[in-house]
Amino acid sequence: MQHPQAHxxxxxxxxxxxxxxxxxxxxxxxxxxxxxxxxxxxSASLQATPVQMxxxxxxxLFGYAFMNLFHGALADSFGRRPVILWGLLAFTISxxxxxxxxxxxxLIVFRALQGLSCGAGVVVSRTIVRDxxxxxxxxxxxxxxxxxxxxxxxxxxxxxxLLFVQWGWASIFWxxxxxxxxxxxxxxxxxxxxxxxxxxxxxxxxxxxxxxxxLCTDPRFILLALASGVPFNGMFLYVLSAxxxxxxxxxxxxxxxxxxFMLNISGIMAGAWVSGRLAGKLPPKRQVRxxxxxxxxxxxxNLVANLLLTAHASWAMLPLGIYAFGWALMVPxxxxxxxxxNPERRGLASSLQAVVGAVTNxxxxxxxxxLVMHSTQALAIASxxxxxxxxxxxxxxxxxxxxxxxx
Numbered sequence: 001m002q003h004p005q006a007h008x009x010x011x012x013x014x015x016x017x018x019x020x021x022x023x024x025x026x027x028x029x030x031x032x033x034x035x036x037x038x039x040x041x042x043s044a045s046l047q048a049t050p051v052q053m054x055x056x057x058x059x060x061l062f063g064y065a066f067m068n069l070f071h072g073a074l075a076d077s078f079g080r081r082p083v084i085l086w087g088l089l090a091f092t093i094s095x096x097x098x099x100x101x102x103x104x105x106x107l108i109v110f111r112a113l114q115g116l117s118c119g120a121g122v123v124v125s126r127t128i129v130r131d132x133x134x135x136x137x138x139x140x141x142x143x144x145x146x147x148x149x150x151x152x153x154x155x156x157x158x159x160x161x162l163l164f165v166q167w168g169w170a171s172i173f174w175x176x177x178x179x180x181x182x183x184x185x186x187x188x189x190x191x192x193x194x195x196x197x198x199x200x201x202x203x204x205x206x207x208x209x210x211x212x213x214x215l216c217t218d219p220r221f222i223l224l225a226l227a228s229g230v231p232f233n234g235m236f237l238y239v240l241s242a243x244x245x246x247x248x249x250x251x252x253x254x255x256x257x258x259x260x261f262m263l264n265i266s267g268i269m270a271g272a273w274v275s276g277r278l279a280g281k282l283p284p285k286r287q288v289r290x291x292x293x294x295x296x297x298x299x300x301x302n303l304v305a306n307l308l309l310t311a312h313a314s315w316a317m318l319p320l321g322i323y324a325f326g327w328a329l330m331v332p333x334x335x336x337x338x339x340x341x342n343p344e345r346r347g348l349a350s351s352l353q354a355v356v357g358a359v360t361n362x363x364x365x366x367x368x369x370x371l372v373m374h375s376t377q378a379l380a381i382a383s384x385x386x387x388x389x390x391x392x393x394x395x396x397x398x399x400x401x402x403x404x405x406x407x
Contacts, residue, residue, distance in 0.1 A: 010132065022145040024120075024125045024187070031114060031118060032057065034160035037157055038161075039053055041168065045169060046102075046103055048104035048107075061365050064118065065361075069352070073348050075124045076195070077202065079200070081187075083124050084191060088180055088184040089180075095176040098114065123351050124347065126346075127350050130339045131346070139280075140276045143272045145332075146269075146271075146331070147269045158261075159172075165254075199344070211345050212348070215342065218341065221338065222393075225338060227292075228338070229390075231292070231386060233364045235324050237382055238320055238383070252313060260317050264324045271326065274325075287333050291327060292390065294323075298326065299387050305319070305380075307377055333405065364386070
């Protein structure tokens, strides 16, 4: 259900709200992508092993996943605005802690704190969209968010590489500190509260556990969360493996890493734009099917190419951009289907959806990426398998509950 005064909450153009919510949602991936080009410098400065450097990623992602269990529940109980503002404040402080870290263990701890805090933006921003817009308009706004969301990761590795070369790795985290503070000030001034007091849920352990149980025992929710969260890792795996994939296997310099991100983000922005154009014109389930089909075909092409040819920068990154297009085509639709399964607990549903994605991200970062990052063939196989998890989940959902996504 929408806020009864939704039309009055944001009087500016719809795209300006999309930008604000997209910036909140991009904070998580931005804080990953900016420091990837500085891996070697951080490792040398803090005398860290490759495994310890990978732990700075997995600690962040597992912290993100754990706290996502609560961001949505807190937003359902106390409102959307306070959760975002407190999350931004904690992110700002933990980013400063990363910049001041004196050894790798301190960096891992502050990265975990960053993960604990920054999920508030992506979880709560989704619920705000559905609080304020009916389904067709919500899909258009969600697609606009995905487009703007893509801009930050496109420039993040370039900024990170330049800052690292000019002022050292700590400057990257000072940038994140400044961004966190700036976002807090902007949201404090303009972010509306989209959840009226009459629709808030009591923040009680029994009520919280009941909500978790209701969603976690709903196979429709699990299948939709898998269909949206796991295929993302088919391209995120390459981002996590960027130092090895781009540096060792393709022979690129850290300042050239942006090519991978540019292709991925171009695909995401194009797919999201098409998704918004199709809102109300194509049944949601057909749109999801088209996106999954694109990802399946390009994953198979990527695997065959890497098995038959020696990977080269001239072509090895192109399939990832096409894969990103397919993912962005379907993910706004799947996200809204998740939120509409239980309208009274949208925050909780958004939280648990993010948890599924973040746990998968953490496992991929901490377990899978180190195993496959030094081989283009292994990366292609792993990417295909991750995509198939999402495809099979959607196929089963479609067969068992054909009415979902029909209108």
